[in-house]
Amino acid sequence: MAMTITEKILARASGKKTVKAGELINAKIDVVMCHDVTTPAAISMLIEKGIDKVFDKNKIVVTPDHFQPAKDIKSAELHKRLDEWAKRQKIKHYYKIGKAGVCHALLPEQGHIRPGEVIVGGDSHTCTYGAFAAFSTGIGSTDLAASIATGELWFRVPESIKFILNGKLPHGVYSKDVILAVITRIGVDGALYKAMEFVGPALKDMSMEARMTITNMAIEAGAKNGVIGFDSVTKKYLAAHLKDKKAYKVFESDADAEYSSVEEFDCAKIEPMVAMPHLPSNAVPISKCKGMAMDQAYIGSCTNGRIEDLRIVAKIFKGKEVKIRTIIVPATPVIWKQADDEGLFDVFYKAGCVISAPTCGACLGGFMGILASGEKCISTTNRNFVGRMGSPKSEVYLASPATAAASAIEGKLTDPRRYI
Amino acid sequence: MSKAHVYKRDHINTDEIIPARYLNTDNEQELARHCMEDLDAGFVKKLNKGDVIVAGDDFGCGSSREHAVWAIRGAGVATVIARTFARIFYRNAIDCGFYLIESKDAIERIADGDEVQIDYDKGIIEDKTNGQRIEFRPLPDFALEIIKDGGLLEHIKKRKS
Numbered sequence: 284m285a286m287t288i289t290e291k292i293l294a295r296a297s298g299k300k301t302v303k304a305g306e307l308i309n310a311k312i313d314v315v316m317c318h319d320v321t322t323p324a325a326i327s328m329l330i331e332k333g334i335d336k337v338f339d340k341n342k343i344v345v346t347p348d349h350f351q352p353a354k355d356i357k358s359a360e361l362h363k364r365l366d367e368w369a370k371r372q373k374i375k376h377y378y379k380i381g382k383a384g385v386c387h388a389l390l391p392e393q394g395h396i397r398p399g400e401v402i403v404g405g406d407s408h409t410c411t412y413g414a415f416a417a418f419s420t421g422i423g424s425t426d427l428a429a430s431i432a433t434g435e436l437w438f439r440v441p442e443s444i445k446f447i448l449n450g451k452l453p454h455g456v457y458s459k460d461v462i463l464a465v466i467t468r469i470g471v472d473g474a475l476y477k478a479m480e481f482v483g484p485a486l487k488d489m490s491m492e493a494r495m496t497i498t499n500m501a502i503e504a505g506a507k508n509g510v511i512g513f514d515s516v517t518k519k520y521l522a523a524h525l526k527d528k529k530a531y532k533v534f535e536s537d538a539d540a541e542y543s544s545v546e547e548f549d550c551a552k553i554e555p556m557v558a559m560p561h562l563p564s565n566a567v568p569i570s571k572c573k574g575m576a577m578d579q580a581y582i583g584s585c586t587n588g589r590i591e592d593l594r595i596v597a598k599i600f601k602g603k604e605v606k607i608r609t610i611i612v613p614a615t616p617v618i619w620k621q622a623d624d625e626g627l628f629d630v631f632y633k634a635g636c637v638i639s640a641p642t643c644g645a646c647l648g649g650f651m652g653i654l655a656s657g658e659k660c661i662s663t664t665n666r667n668f669v670g671r672m673g674s675p676k677s678e679v680y681l682a683s684p685a686t687a688a689a690s691a692i693e694g695k696l697t698d699p700r701r702y703i
Numbered sequence: 704m705s706k707a708h709v710y711k712r713d714h715i716n717t718d719e720i721i722p723a724r725y726l727n728t729d730n731e732q733e734l735a736r737h738c739m740e741d742l743d744a745g746f747v748k749k750l751n752k753g754d755v756i757v758a759g760d761d762f763g764c765g766s767s768r769e770h771a772v773w774a775i776r777g778a779g780v781a782t783v784i785a786r787t788f789a790r791i792f793y794r795n796a797i798d799c800g801f802y803l804i805e806s807k808d809a810i811e812r813i814a815d816g817d818e819v820q821i822d823y824d825k826g827i828i829e830d831k832t833n834g835q836r837i838e839f840r841p842l843p844d845f846a847l848e849i850i851k852d853g854g855l856l857e858h859i860k861k862r863k864s
């Protein structure tokens with residue numbers, strides 16, 4: 284029977300030869316990602332139910348990131364609960380402050396993501412890891428507790444939608460613009476419960492970092508997972524990053540696999556996009572919104588806080604000054620160090636930006652860059668819901684790092700192509 | 704009898720249900736105080752225990768925070784009736800043993816403030832204010848089993864023993 288890559292990975296994980304969309308399965312989990320917001324609750328549940336154990340201390344990756352370093356007493360208590368548990372359970376991969384980073388940037392960078400595996404995490408953007416030909420999806424605290432204790436979870440095998448990305452991205456247009464265009468076409472629930480499978484020649488030219496920006500936002504179309512097939516780019520990244528070098532299994536969709544629908548995009552025609560408040564699906568080309576005044580630029584997050592993103596921003600900032608508050612948040616300590624070594628911090632400092640420690644920070648309205656009422660922020664993050672980055676009366680505009688950087692320089696929404 | 708709090712909107716997201724500024728706790732009663740705060744600041748005040756929320760498509764989209772389900776449950780809401788639910792919210796609710804109702808027409812046929820009575824087994828919502836009967840498909844068996852056991856963790860414990 285012909286299967287999609289998602290079906291094949293789930294078949295392997297559930298010990299079956301084949302599975303079909305719609306089927307309920309019990310899958311074995313290869314990696315469980317834990318952070319400081321959803322995991323402490325899961326730990327408390329396990330203790331309360333008398334099943335305080337971990338299925339495999341080597342397969343759980345822990346990194347506080349949302350309110351890290353602790354922003355107040357309550358979040359410090361969350362960190363303390365997480366820390367005590369990780370130590371008591373002898374979790375092997377526990378990234379403490381100094382090594383901790385934004386989860387979805389950290390796990391691939393530290394080599395925890397392998398093709399063909401099933402990864403779950405207590406965070407909706409866990410779908411990011413699908414860029415590595417893996418099945419990965421976000422779950423809540425109870426599912427997380429179940430995964431931690433048993434290493435298994437029930438799933439309904441999702442139908443897949445195929446997105447064919449044709450053509451070559453024009454200069455100044457990035458994978459962020461592509462995913463904003465995709466979500467705007469299909470809507471924030473356009474892939475509800477489904478798998479978004481990305482294929483096509485435009486992907487060939489994209490780095491793993493750029494690909495992760497695409498799968499990261501699959502949840503913004505309601506998807507269960509986003510997935511991109513394996514190729515030489517994946518292979519090279521894994522060779523440089525994987526912790527465990529043992530062979531991994533590469534699955535690919537059969538040519539005659541079934542899709543609930545197919546969407547084609549000509550990437551050569553995509554412009555830099557900006558998602559207007561208050562939905563990621565409200566994106567318009569920069570030509571239709573340029574000139575709108577902004578109060579803050581935020582560059583960071585699991586979507587676009589990686590080294591490649593910071594390099595793009597530094598290139599635009601070099602020798603210039605920003606007109607609005609600009610906050611730069613390297614997503615992990617390794618990225619932070621790399622940016623420093625490459626002299627990017629010097630550029631940011633001279634441009635008048637503030638550089639933060641790795642954290643989710645203001646991406647979710649946590650801390651370090653909260654918006655006041657009436658303020659507008661151009662942001663490289665993934666969500667612009669009401670109140671997402673602060674006051675319910677503030678507004679978030681989503682864009683690529685290049686568009687955010689160009690807008691920071693002019694203090695208003697700006698086409699980045701003039702600067703690169 | 705429960706009162707219906709109708710929000711004629713799609714994509715009511717978890718940031719509106721429980722804003723991230725309150726995620727520094729997982730205490731249900733603390734979260735409940737801020738339930739729906741960024742959508743309707745007066746919600747908790749006007750809510751009586753056992754009332755229901757009625758909404759459009761994609762209810763609970765966004766973050767995976769189960770805090771959204773806890774806030775709603777903690778505030779005393781009996782169930783949420785929506786045209787569709789976002790995936791993680793739906794899963795989280797079942798995992799917590801919290802019943803959700805998917806109904807295509809409830810949002811059209813129930814007005815804000817109507818009194819409703821729900822028969823979960825038969826799949827019927829009766830709107831006592833306008834006399835309408837709205838049928839819905841009860842949750843699938845595997846979900847009912849989890850809810851009956853009192854949530855996913857109890858369900859797992861039971862199955863393993």
Ligand code: SF4
Pocket residue numbers: 348349385386387406408583584585586642643646647664665
């Ligand atoms: S950076 Fe933002 S979107 Fe990513 S995990 Fe952190 S809070 Fe969530």
